[in-house]
Amino acid sequence: ELKVEQNPLFLSMQEGKNYTIYCNYSTTSDRLYWYRQDPGKSLESLFVLLSNGAVKQEGRLMASLDTKARLSTLHITAAVHDLSATYFCAGCLKAAGNKLTFGGGTRVLVKP
Amino acid sequence: NAGVMQNPRHLVRRRGQEARLRCSPMKGHSHVYWYRQLPEEGLKFMVYLQKENIIDESGMPKERFSAEFPKEGPSILRIQQVVRGDSAAYFCASSEGAGANVLTFGAGSRLTVL
Numbered sequence: 097e098l099k100v101e102q103n104p105l106f107l108s109m110q111e112g113k114n115y116t117i118y119c120n121y122s123t124t125s126d127r128l129y130w131y132r133q134d135p136g137k138s139l140e141s142l143f144v145l146l147s148n149g150a151v152k153q154e155g156r157l158m159a160s161l162d163t164k165a166r167l168s169t170l171h172i173t174a175a176v177h178d179l180s181a182t183y184f185c186a187g188c189l190k191a192a193g194n195k196l197t198f199g200g201g202t203r204v205l206v207k208p
Numbered sequence: 209n210a211g212v213m214q215n216p217r218h219l220v221r222r223r224g225q226e227a228r229l230r231c232s233p234m235k236g237h238s239h240v241y242w243y244r245q246l247p248e249e250g251l252k253f254m255v256y257l258q259k260e261n262i263i264d265e266s267g268m269p270k271e272r273f274s275a276e277f278p279k280e281g282p283s284i285l286r287i288q289q290v291v292r293g294d295s296a297a298y299f300c301a302s303s304e305g306a307g308a309n310v311l312t313f314g315a316g317s318r319l320t321v322l
Contacts, residue, residue, distance in 0.1 A: 129310075138299065139251075139313040184250055194241065194303050194311055195264060198250035 098123055100187050102199035109175040109206045117183055117202045119168040125187030128168045129196065130159050133182045142170075142183075175206045210235075212302050212314035213282075220320045227287040227294070229317045233302030240283045241311060242275060245297040254298075257283060290321045 099122035109115050119128070127146055131139040143152045145161035145168060152159050156179065158171045168185055182203045186196040213232040221227050233240050239258055243251040244267075256264040257277035268275065272290075277283040287294055297318045301311040 131313075138315045141310050141312070144310055186251075193256060193263065194239065194301075195253050195256055196241075196243075196251075196311065197253065198243075200250045 098125060098187050098189055098192075098197045100125075100185060100197050100199040102183075102185055102202050104202060105200060106203045107205070109172070109179075109204060111176055111206055111208055112174050115172045115175060115204075117170040117172075117185075117204075119170070119185035119199055121166050121168075121187045121197075123166075124163070124189075125166075126190040127188045128161050129186040129188070130157075130168070130170055131184045131186065133184065133201070135182075139184065172204075177206045177208065180204055180206045212237075212300055212312050214298075214300050214314035214317050216317060217315060218318050218320070220322060221290045222322050223291055224289050227290050227319055227321075229285040229287075229298050229300075229319070230282040231285070231300030231302075231314060232282040233300075234312055237302035237304055237312070239303045239305060240277050241301045241303075242283075242285050243299045243301065245299060245316075247296075251299060254285070287319070290319070292321050295319055295321045 101120045130142040133139050143159040148163040150161045156173045161168045182201045184201045186198045241256050242254040245251045253267040255268050255275045272288045274286045297316045299316045300314045303311050
């Protein structure tokens with residue numbers, strides 16, 4: 097059974113500084129996803145990481161995957177207020193179709 | 209493309225009543241997934257359906273909960289005799305196929321049980 101853990105659970109950021117969210121998973125995950133959720137809203141897909149060493153970047157966000165360490169990271173560069181949200185990682189086993197196992201989420205608050 | 213449509217967005221029920229949540233997948237998507245999110249928690253998988261078939265219901269409570277995805281019409285998640293612990297946000301997602309890389313999520317249905 098796949099288990100996914102994120103840390104930290106809460107992250108208070110200062111604008112302009114860099115931060116990292118960590119996502120550990122318990123067994124081989126065929127895919128690793130990052131989603132963003134604003135309060136009261138749905139999940140917005142940020143990245144899908146498919147292979148060891150995969151790195152994807154979009155604006156101030158960069159996600160990477162190390163399958164040997166069973167670790168994915170979401171790096172935020174020069175945080176801005178608009179990035180305040182809850183970020184979820186999720187793993188997926190190919191044998192389970194698209195059944196995602198989510199981490200508990202990291203609530204990010206960017207302060208001026 | 210209207211995306212994944214869920215309704216109602218908000219539903220209030222008293223204990224013992226029934227709740228029905230609907231999900232219309234994205235056009236061209238034949239795979240539907242239901243997830244539940246309790247306050248301040250991540251999403252938990254409930255059930256995975258294709259048209260007229262339940263593929264994986266390992267996350268569904270054994271009693272009171274049922275799901276269907278008929279040949280015509282939306283997928284429905286049905287909760288009978290609701291209790292306070294059923295209060296949560298219920299999200300539906302869809303994909304083109306089992307091997308698709310990305311699930312598209314709906315806006316969710318927020319159930320409050322009084």
